[in-house]
Amino acid sequence: MTELKHIRNFCIIAHIDHGKSTLADRLLEITGVMAARDMTSQVLDSMELERERGITIKSKAVRMPYTARDGQVYELNLIDTPGHVDFTYEVSRALAACEGAILVVDATQGIEAQTLANVYLALDHDLEILPVINKIDLPSAQPEVVRQEIEDEIGLDAHDCPLISAKMGIGIEEVLEKVVEVVPPPKTDGTKQLRALIFDSYYDNYRGAISSVRLMEGSVRVGDRIRMMACGKEFDVTECGAFLPGGYLPTGELNAGDVGYIAASIKDIADIRVGDTITGADDPADSPLPGYKPVQPMVFCGIYPADGADYESLKDALERLRLNDASLSFEPETSVALGYGFRCGFLGLLHMEIIQQRLEREFDLDLVTTAPSVIYHVVKTDGTMVSIDNPTNLPPINEIQHMEEPFVDARVIAPADFTGAIMELCQEKRGIFKDMKYIDGGRVSLTYDLPLNEVIYDFFDTLKSRTRGYASFDYELKGYVESDLVKLDMLLNGEACDALSIIVHRDRAYARGRSIAEKLKDAIPRQLFEIPIQAAIGGKIIARETVKALRKDVLAKCYGGDITRKKKLLEKQKEGKKRMRQVGSVQVPSEAFMAVLKMDT
C-alpha cells in the first residue's frame, strides 16, 4: 500500500489538437508502463474513432510508478479526460477525482476557447494547475509569447513551466518532476466510511459494468458489499484494483486517495452513474460526495434504419453502445414518413455525430437521421409547461401561451482580423454580444449569448469556414429565454412530412423554408406525377418548389430475348426504390432527409 504522500492524482487538460494524448503516451512510455515498441500512437484513445479523429471521447485512467529525482517512488494516477465541450460533465467528474491538472498549451496556437473553458473547470475543482507549453520543436513555435499569454490571460505563474515536445519526447521527465512537486498528495479526513467518486463507467464483457473511482475516504476490498448512494442499489465487489493501459491490475483492495476500478457483477451500466458516490452497505457514509447530477442530453434527433427491416439491429446496436456510454439516451418513436425508429438524446452535436458514425461503422447500419432539435419549453395557456424535443409533439398553436428556447454562453477565440466576420455570424445566428477582449497582439476573445438551436445547426462549420479554420469555439448551457418560435412544416404533394418538421425562430423561418424546399427539390427524383413541395407555418405557405413529372423513362430494348439483362436493370432500380420512403404518394430517398440537415444559409 502506497503512502498517501507518494500518490499523485492528476489529469491533462488541453484544447483539441494541442497534444494531450501524445503527452499521455510519452508519460506512459517514460514510466515504463508501456515500452516504446508496444505503443501505437495515442494509447489511451483506444476506440478507432478516437484515434482517427484525434479526440478523446471517454475518460480513462492509468497508474504509473515513477522514481523521482528525490529517490522516492511515487504512484502517479493519470486520468484522461474528454477534450470536447459535449463531454463537460464527464470532464468535470474526472477533475473531481484529481488534485492537479497539467494544462497543455500549443506553442504555435496559444490559448484557445477550450483551454479557457477547461481551466475554469479545473479552478472550480480547486485543482493545482501545471502549465506546459508543447510543440516547441515546430518552427512556428513562440513559447515566450505563449508563456506571457498564460500569465496574462489565465493568471498562472508560468515562469518555470516546462517547454516540451511530446512528439519528440523533449522535456517529459521535467513534466513528471513538476507533477510530483506541484500536485498535492490526496488528503483524507481519516473517517472510516467508504466514499468513492465514480468518474467514469464502462462495460466489460467478462466483469460486467465497471466503475472508475477515486476513493476519497475509507477503503474497499473484494467481497465487500457496496451501495450506490444516488440510486440506492447494492452489489458485492468481485474485483478491484488499478488500471494499466488497456487492462487491469487487480490489487484486492483500494484505499483513500487511490484511483482504480471496482467490478461487482453489475449487469446494467445505468446502475453506475458518473458522479455518484459508492459507499459501504454495512457502514455507510452519512452523505454522498458533492456534485452528482444526472447527465442531461442537450441535442435530440430521430434515428431510423434506412431499411425498415433493420429496426431490431438498430435497437441492439443502440443498447450495445449505451453499455459503454450512459450519456446516450434513446426511446422508440414512430414517424409517419420513416416508420419505426428511435428518438435519441446526445450531450451535443459531436456526441451525436460520433454515435451515428459508430452505428454505421461498427454495426454496419444504414441510417436516416432527422434534423437535430434542442429541448424547448412550451408554456401552455393553462399555465403548465411541457418540454418538447420533437417538433411533432408540439401542442396545438391555440394551446401555446409562449415558448422558450435554451441559450448558451459561447466563447470564440480567433485572430483579430476575423472579428468582423465572427460578429456578423453571431448576429446572423441571433447572438447577443456580451464581451470582447484582446488576448495578445494578434487575437481576440468574443463572448456571445447564442440560441442553442442555431449552434447545433451549422454554426461551427460556418465559423470554421469564415475564419479559415482559425477560430476555436466553446459553449455552456446558460438557461431558457422566451422566444418567438414557430413550427415549420414541409408538405410534399400537400401532405405534411413529420420527419422534416423543425422548430425555428420566426425571423429565420422564411429563409429556412425556402432553403429546405430547394434542397428537397434537388434530392427527390422525378416521379410519374408532378410533386409540389411547400414550406408552411401553421396553414400559411411560405415557400414552394416543384419536382416536375418524369417525361421519358424507357429501358433498353429487349433484343434477342435478353430478358435477364432487363430484369437486372429492374432489380437495381427496385433496390433504389426500397431505400425510398413513402410520404403520402411521394417517394422520398433517405438522402433527402439528410440533405435538409446540412445547409449554409
Add this chain to the structure above:
Amino acid sequence: MTSLYVHIPFCVRKCAYCDFESYPDRLDRADEYIDRVLGEARKRRREYGAFSCYSMYLGGGTPSLLTPGQLNRLCGELLDVFPPEKGAEITLEANPGTVTAELLPAAVRLGFNRISIGVQAKQDRLLKLLGRIHTFPEALRAVDMARQAGIENINCDVMCCLPGQTEDELAETLTGVMEAGARHVSCYSLILEEGTALYKRVRSGELSLPDEEAERRQLRRAARTLESRDFERYEISNFAQKGYESRHNLVYWERGDYLGLGCSAHSFMRGERFDNPRFSRYMAGEDGLDRETVGRGAALEEEILLGTRLAKGIDVGHIRGEYGDPAADGLLNCAGRLKGLVVLENGRLKLTEEGFFVHNAVVLELAAAVQETGPDTQRRNG
C-alpha cells in the same frame, strides 16, 4: 410452341452504337462456327426431345454476310433438327450493305419468309454517324430485292432520338421505308451503351442527345407517321400492318419458350432461363450457363415487365388465375393510382401512349404493387 433464335456474330464493320457480340474480322471462322451451332442444336434436342419450331430468327451481327452455301448448311440442318410448324415465321436479319441477289433466293428456298432490314435512317449524315456501311437508296434496294425474291413480310429497323436528328428527318425515313413496301417497322430510340464509339463521343461532349421533350416529340411524330399508313403500334417500339405483327418477337413478350443458339444467345425453355457465353468460350464448348428457374414471383414480374410493352397489355384474369387475387388486385389498385398512364379495358391492363413514355417507371410501380402482396407466398386455391 418453341421458337429458335440463332446468333451470327460476324459483321463487316462495328456500328458506332452496337454493343451486341459481333466481330468484323472473324468471318473466316464461319464454317467452324456453324458446326458448333449445329452441335449445340443436336445437344438441345437430346436434352428437350424433338420439337417443331414455331418461329426462327437468324440474327446478329449480320447473318446476311453468310454465303448461300453457309446459310444452306446452317439452316437446312437446323430446320431438319427442329422442323418448322405450319405457318412458322422464319426471319433473316439483313444489313442492306450485304444483301446479294444470290442470297435471298437461297434463303427463300430454305423457308425464310420474313426479312428484317437495318435501314436506321434516310440521311447520309446520320448513317455516317451511326457507322452504317450503306446508304438509304441501298437499303431501299434491299427491300426491293426481298420483294422480288418473294418475301412480302418485310421489317425495317429505324432509329430515332439520334444526335442532331430532326422530327422531319425521322418522319421522312419512316415514310420512305413504308413507301418502299415495309409491312413492319421497329422504331427504337438510340440507347447509348457503355463502351461504344457513340457513347464516348457523347460523353466527351462532342455530340449531344436530344432532350426529353425532343425525344417525346420524335416518338410521337413517329407513331403518328406510322399510324397514318395503317401501321398499328402493337408493341412499345414495334408497328405493323394488320397480320404482319412479328410472331417471333411476340414469343419474347408473351413468355413463350425459345431456344437461343450460338454465342451470347439467350434461352427461355420450360420455365428456365439460360445464356450462352461469348465467342471464345462458346467455341471451346461452353453453353447453357447461368441457369435460372423462374419462380412465381419472378414470373409475375416478367409478366408485368413484358406484358406492359404490348398494346394489348396484361390480361388481369390470367394474373388472377396464375398468381392469385392479391397480385391481380394489387395491379388493379396501382392502375387506379396511375391515371393517364395506365387504362383498364375489357379486363386488360394497358399503358397509354403517355404510359409508354415512362414505361420503366410504370413497371416499377406495378412490380412494387404486386410485391406488397407477396406473390411468392400466394398459392392458388384448389
